[in-house]
Amino acid sequence: MSEPMALDPIQQEIADEFGFFGDWSERYQYLIDLGRKLPLFPDEWRTEANRLHGCQSMVWVVAEGNAERLVFHAISDSSIVSGLIALTLRVYSGRSAAEILATEPRFIDAIGLGKHLSVTRSNGLSALIAKIRDTAAQA
């Protein structure tokens, strides 16, 4: 696991998209726009049970499916976190539990915002990825 691996195609695609931008504001603008395009997250899903703790902003997650194909829906009240959710779901949603568990979240460093994301916000992202992986491990 310690030797460098090529990014899987989806994460490579994300890295390429972000590599296109010149400065931080363009990257953030793209992230914010991705967040806006997240599919509608019904109000009735915004429950305490679906709420992810460990994030400074509010994040809600719902999982559907089984070990063959797990689909995740998530949203945040923060536009930037919603953008990060959009990327995370692109990498992990709609894949098998085995694929999810085999996929390291390397897009975070690849988009060049890793050092810009505050520790607490990064923790929010880590909490989402942990939730996805836990769900896969139990599927």
Next chain:
Amino acid sequence: MNRLDDIPALRAEFPQLARRIHGKPLVYFDNANTAQKPQLVIDAVSDYYRLHNANVARAVHTLGEEATTLYEATRDKLARFVGARSREEVVFTRGTTEAVNLVAYSFLRPTLKPGDEILVSRMEHHANIVPWQLVAAETGAKVVPAPITASGELDVEGTVALMNPRTRLVGLVHVSNALGTVNPVAEIIAAAKARGIATLIDGSQAVPHFRVDVAALDCDFYVLTGHKLFAPTGTGALIARRALLDAMPPFMGGGEMIRKVSFEGTTFNDPPHKFEPGTPNIAGFIGLGAAIDWLQAIGMDAIAAREARLRDAMRAALAAVDGLRLVGDARARAAVFSFVVEGAHAHDLATLLDHDGIAVRSGHHCAHPTMQFFGVPATARASLAFYNTEDEIAVFIDALAKARRMLA
């Protein structure tokens, strides 16, 4: 010439203000969270460790005397700075939080009865709510919230109306960290005193910004923290009436707080040392003394006058930002502004502002009940100090407009 007449030179005394963040000059608008430290304070801390390091009040050797003299000098400086009646009324604590807990456990809890009430405003920091809740839960007493208005002012009439024979203590923040409101503390203290109710004023956000006279306020307890006062973290104080301190049992046991220890029984030192067990944050308190000297040399009235100008400039600039709503807009306010921007999460605003070098806080500011009252999960908060400038306000407003466009 007053140092405030040469702001660039004054700013140069604060090493961290010269930092660049993401390539931009730092605009530090998070002073209500913690203030930057002048070189003189940093030097005082470092000189203690380089030249005078020894434990206090224990050793007769030269270094012990030097350390004790420097450390105890801060007590005199702080007593004068806040108008305490005597140096014995100044108990050193780690900060405001410990000071409130000391009063909750040592003063109130021993006599608290089921049905007793502790009245605190809806704009308190958690540090002036939770300690009372803990002792109330242990004794069957209850914590009663005092009302505030839609503009973030204390409802004085409503607060006084809640004072009753079961009210044991009124806790009130002098300046709200979440709203910037400057409360009419003297009025509330007088009303409580007339009814025989003890008073505790949280002065964390007051002492860095204007002259405070604890004896004139006539409260029973006044609490403050050093790190917002341009001094090191882990320093603070409880200013309390001597008679109350004499009657209060120790809060924590250990060395230095005793007169004589035996297994048959231990007698305790006089206040304030009775409440200061163990080796304290000696360097930090020496730094606090240096910070107070530094502030006194400028003068708190001059500082307050400059901050009033910055506050008015900031208030006017924020009023011109489309879609921005101030959370709390009291007539008497400090240069602390909590706000929400339509369609923009406070954390997103703070994240984007950080990329322009601007430090603001976002979140609930340790004041959940205040946020609940205003129906917002979080606000962004810009809090200024005398070393901030009108140019920085302009940079902040431009960056805010840009962040708002990005999030719109």
